[in-house]
Amino acid sequence: MSITRRQVLAGSAVSAASLASGLASPAIAQSEPIKVGYLPALTGPSSSTGVGINRGVQLGVEAINAAGGVNGRKIELVSRDTQSDPTKAVNAVAELTQRQKVALIFGPVNSGEALAATPLIARDKVPMLHPCWVDELIDVKKYPMAYRIAPTNTQIGGGANYYVVDVLKVKKVAVISDTTGYGTASVNTYVPMLKAKGAEVVYQNHIDAANPDLKPELLRMQAAGAQVIMPWSVNAGFLSRICNTRGAMGWDVPIVGQTTLGSGQTKALLEKPEYWNKVYSNNFRQVCYVNGKLLPKAEEFVERLKKAKIEFSDTLLWWVALGWDSAYLMADTFKAAGTKNDDVVAYMNKIKDRPGIYGTVTWTPEQHNGFPDSEVVMCEVNSLKDGAFNVAPGYST
Amino acid sequence: MFASIVSYGLAVGAVYALIGITYNVMFSASRVFSFTAGMLGMLGGVLGALFIGKMGMPVIVGFVLVLACGAVLGLVTEILTVRPVLKSIEQHLYVLSTLAFALMVQQLVAIEWSTEPQPFPRLIPIGPGWLDQQFWLPVLACAATILGLELLYRKTLIGRAFLAIAEDSYAARALGLPETRLRLASYALAGVIGALAGFTGAEMLLAFIGNQAILNFYGFVPVALGGMGSNRGAVVGGLALGLFQQAANYFFGGIFAAVAVFVVFIVVLLLRPEGLAGAASARRV
Numbered sequence: 001m002s003i004t005r006r007q008v009l010a011g012s013a014v015s016a017a018s019l020a021s022g023l024a025s026p027a028i029a030q031s032e033p034i035k036v037g038y039l040p041a042l043t044g045p046s047s048s049t050g051v052g053i054n055r056g057v058q059l060g061v062e063a064i065n066a067a068g069g070v071n072g073r074k075i076e077l078v079s080r081d082t083q084s085d086p087t088k089a090v091n092a093v094a095e096l097t098q099r100q101k102v103a104l105i106f107g108p109v110n111s112g113e114a115l116a117a118t119p120l121i122a123r124d125k126v127p128m129l130h131p132c133w134v135d136e137l138i139d140v141k142k143y144p145m146a147y148r149i150a151p152t153n154t155q156i157g158g159g160a161n162y163y164v165v166d167v168l169k170v171k172k173v174a175v176i177s178d179t180t181g182y183g184t185a186s187v188n189t190y191v192p193m194l195k196a197k198g199a200e201v202v203y204q205n206h207i208d209a210a211n212p213d214l215k216p217e218l219l220r221m222q223a224a225g226a227q228v229i230m231p232w233s234v235n236a237g238f239l240s241r242i243c244n245t246r247g248a249m250g251w252d253v254p255i256v257g258q259t260t261l262g263s264g265q266t267k268a269l270l271e272k273p274e275y276w277n278k279v280y281s282n283n284f285r286q287v288c289y290v291n292g293k294l295l296p297k298a299e300e301f302v303e304r305l306k307k308a309k310i311e312f313s314d315t316l317l318w319w320v321a322l323g324w325d326s327a328y329l330m331a332d333t334f335k336a337a338g339t340k341n342d343d344v345v346a347y348m349n350k351i352k353d354r355p356g357i358y359g360t361v362t363w364t365p366e367q368h369n370g371f372p373d374s375e376v377v378m379c380e381v382n383s384l385k386d387g388a389f390n391v392a393p394g395y396s397t
Numbered sequence: 398m399f400a401s402i403v404s405y406g407l408a409v410g411a412v413y414a415l416i417g418i419t420y421n422v423m424f425s426a427s428r429v430f431s432f433t434a435g436m437l438g439m440l441g442g443v444l445g446a447l448f449i450g451k452m453g454m455p456v457i458v459g460f461v462l463v464l465a466c467g468a469v470l471g472l473v474t475e476i477l478t479v480r481p482v483l484k485s486i487e488q489h490l491y492v493l494s495t496l497a498f499a500l501m502v503q504q505l506v507a508i509e510w511s512t513e514p515q516p517f518p519r520l521i522p523i524g525p526g527w528l529d530q531q532f533w534l535p536v537l538a539c540a541a542t543i544l545g546l547e548l549l550y551r552k553t554l555i556g557r558a559f560l561a562i563a564e565d566s567y568a569a570r571a572l573g574l575p576e577t578r579l580r581l582a583s584y585a586l587a588g589v590i591g592a593l594a595g596f597t598g599a600e601m602l603l604a605f606i607g608n609q610a611i612l613n614f615y616g617f618v619p620v621a622l623g624g625m626g627s628n629r630g631a632v633v634g635g636l637a638l639g640l641f642q643q644a645a646n647y648f649f650g651g652i653f654a655a656v657a658v659f660v661v662f663i664v665v666l667l668l669r670p671e672g673l674a675g676a677a678s679a680r681r682v
Contacts, residue, residue, distance in 0.1 A: 043508070179652055206652050210611045212601045213405040216398075216647040237514035237603050265513040269603065 033069075033076035034334055037096035037126070039107030039117065041084040050084075050109045052315035053131065056323025057106065059308055064327060070334045075327075082108055086116035093117045097124035103339035104129065106326055111137065118143055127344045129330065131322050138368045145345050147363055149326055149356075151371040156282050157190035157232075159376030160256050163280065164228050165197045167378075167394040168254065172202045174226035176217065176242075178209035178233040186232035186258075202226050209238035214245045228253055234260045240269035247275035254278045262381030262389060264314070276382040280392040283379035284359055287318045288391040301357045302386055317387035318358055325356035402643045404532045408601055410639020411539035412438070415594030416616025417623065417631030418542060419587045423474075425563035425626050426583030427483065429491040433474045434591055435613025436499035437467055439606060441595020442517055443510055446604035450518040463596050464589045471588025474498060475581050499609065506606050514605035531600040538597040542590055543632050559583060563626065618662055624672030634672070 038057065041050035057077070065074045078100050080092035089108045096102045097120075104127045108114045111134040121128045122143040130137065131150040138148050151159075164170050175191050177183030184206050191201050202224040207217055221229060231242050239261050246255065248271070255278065260266060262281035270276055287298050294302065301321060305312070310320065329351075337347035349365045361370035379389035419434040444466055448459035478494040521530045549556040561569040562579050570576045594616075595608070602608050618638050623630020638658065645657035 205650060207650075208652060208655055210602075210607065211646060211654070212409065213401060213643060213646065215401055216650060219398075220650060235514075237605060237607075240514075265511075265515075269514060269516050 031073060033074040034339055035076050035078050035100055035102040036330060037093075037100065037102035037105035037107075038077045038079040039082050039089055039092055039096075039105065039109070039113065040079065041108065041110050041113065042081040043083050047084055048315070049319055050082075052319025053109050053323040053326075055305075055310050055315065056320040056325075057327050058323075059305070059310065059320075060324040060327025060331075064331045070331050073334075075331060075334075078102055082110070082113045084110060084113070086113045089113035089117040090120060093120045093124070097121065097126045102126065103334065103341075104330055104344060106130070106330065108132070118146055122146060125341055127341050127348070129326060131326070140366060140368055143368075145341065147348055147368045148370060149329065149361055150322065150359075151373075151376050152369055153186065154189060154193075155369075155371065155373055155376050156258070157186060157193060158373060159282055160230060160258075160378060161190060161194050161197055161199070163378040163392060163394070164230065164256055165194070165199050167392070168228065168256075170227045170254075171198070171200055172225050172227045173199050173230060174203035174221035174224065174228070175201055175230045175232070176203070176205050176207055176221075177231065178235050178238050179206050180209075180233070180235075183233050190230070190232065207238070209233060209235045212241070214238075214241045215249070218242070218245050218249060218251065222249070222251060226253065229255045229257075231255065231257045231261070234258065236260055236263055236265035236269060240266045243275045243279060244269075244271045247272060252278070254280060256280045256378060258282055262379065262384070266381075273382075279381045280378040281381050281389075283377055283389055283391075284318050285375045285377045285391065286357065286359055287321055287388055288377060288379050289383070289385070289388055290391050292390075294388060297355075298357055298388070302388075312387045315387055320387065321356070321358035325358045325361075329354065329356070329361070398647055400527075402640065402647055404527065405601075406640035406643035407636060408532045408535045408598070408639070409642065410636035411535035412594050412598035412602070412612070412635075413615050413619050413638050414539050414632045414635025415535070415542060415590055415597075416612050417619035417635050418546070418628050419591040419594065420617060420620045421626055421628055421631055422546075422583055422587040422590060423471075423479075424620075426559065426580045427475075427479055428486060428566075429479050429483070429495070430617075431474060431479060431491065431495040431584075431587075432613055433470070433478070433495050433499045433502075434587070434616050435609045435611070436502050437470060437588055437591025438595035438598070438612035438616065439503070439609035440470065440506070441467065441592035441597075442599030442602060442604040442608060443506055443515075443595075443606070444592070445596045445599055446515050446517045447510065449520070450516065450604075456520050460596065463592050467588035467590075467592025468585040469588070470502070471584040471586070471591075472581055474588070475584035479580075479584070480577075499613070503606055503609050510604075510606070512606060514603040514607070517599035517604050519600060529600075531598075534597040534600075535594070538593050539632060539635075542593065543628060546628055555579075555582070618658075620672075622662070622665055622672055627672070630672055 040054045041047045042054060061075050061077055078096060082089040096105060105121055106129050108117050109131055111132040114130050114132040114137050118137055128146040129149055133153045133156060135152045135154055138146060164173060173194055175187055177187040191204055194201055203221045203226055231239060233239055259282050261279055286295055333344055333347050337343040348363055351361055351363045354361045359371050359375050363370045378392040380392055383390035416434050416438050419437060423431040441463055444463045445459060448454045448462050449456055478498045479491060482490040482494050550560055558574050558579055561574060562576055566576055619631045619634030622634035642658050645654040649657055
């Protein structure tokens, strides 16, 4: 078979093209954006957290990219709204890990979706960072690439228990919840913790949150000698009824519990504004006012947010700060370790006392829960200003 | 304690009774248990809070609009979810069609309104305490509804036509009664009653999408207790349920109150399957 001049020229052209593309590819890889999968709940029934966190993440990524990105590469958020639906989160994980080939996934930001998505992200061996509180979401054996940039539920309950027993010095406690899985699990976890701290749980019950009349429950607590009420629920209707009933009874005991106690939804359902007095909800030391002032870096962050015209009226400072911290933590990781999953994990396993606006993070190969107990505090719910609250009375500064 | 049981018990019971009547009015016209009754109750509260609380409409305008929305939804329920499955009623497809419609509306409310409970405005500035509208308004609405229905069914021609359809729709049709239009009217009436239940009970139960499931279930209990199709039975059953629920709340507390309600419900149905006020049906052989 003879080889024609045309065939030789065609073959040379193909070889040249292959060579050119082969040589050019590392250069393209060096400049192409780093893809980060992002699974916020921006719509749907549990979206208020996601909307708040999203403002911080977007602002953080914009700032990082405007400053030149990570070693010259921009961060590209591949965002998929989970719509507060675990099924949608699961579908998005498949797309992000297999089609988009993201370097890391931030989220889901709600525990319900994270419980469904985390095993799949772990299966696809993609590093994961999330702010969800459910304890089971971090397990270095089952999910060796998953990291939490927030406290666990146990820490949240521990913070409330610490405030009741060690700060308020109250011994007789009433612990109640609604009948949801979250409520019952919280009571079952936190009551033994309270007892271990020397408190006497004089009343404990799970209550139907739809019950419009909570007076019988509060009368029983009062008769049992309770000096504080600790309700565990995310139902604003249930929590507001507790505040309203306590107020109507003229019973002056503190109410100490979960963040929903301080939400705008709970406030809207109060019969009188003063029924919100002596109500303390979980919050975080670095984003609370102490003696009327925020910490300098939180103050600076608030000013930055105001300049960027970030809306505060419907969100909380700690949500926005958490999003901002997460964006910078991811950027610093890529800068130091690149984007290979093993390198990312090796770097994150060594992060120690990393300061943030929202909180400090420390991870080790054995412990991927990074939030310190000391930064989980209680705040006065009726002190909201610029998305932040006063730290509850009694803490030493 | 007694005062609290009676005030809350009668108020909640009146809302349950009105939802029970909503079930009954739809059932009488079509032999269909439409699970949109709870949805209508939920919407009564949500739309009332929207029109009066958020949009600032005068109370009377908001109230009439809520009832009108209930009537329209009743009509839509009949056309979309009941009429298409009437031919194969023995397959009970209406369970799926009415429930699916109710869930769709609930999701829409969740997206457009809120998933969190919202306050319902105090319409009559009396109280708090005994004279608060949350205690007497549902009872008044329940009394007015049962009285109105009695007058409608006994004193008016259209009311007698409703009864004829409920008794035997084939015979009524053979006599020339416009069955389809009467059924539509019944569903519109049920829509008004359901919305009225939600509107009058919303200060107590709040404007909340979660009320749909609660009202669907607790509104069905008086129907089962009082006998299907019996409005008087639904009122007695609803008030008894409300009082018993609040008493159990005082004496047992927590989730045991709900358990006590279910235990009594099951015992009553075991002893009198036709309901407390229902008559055992005779079958010609």
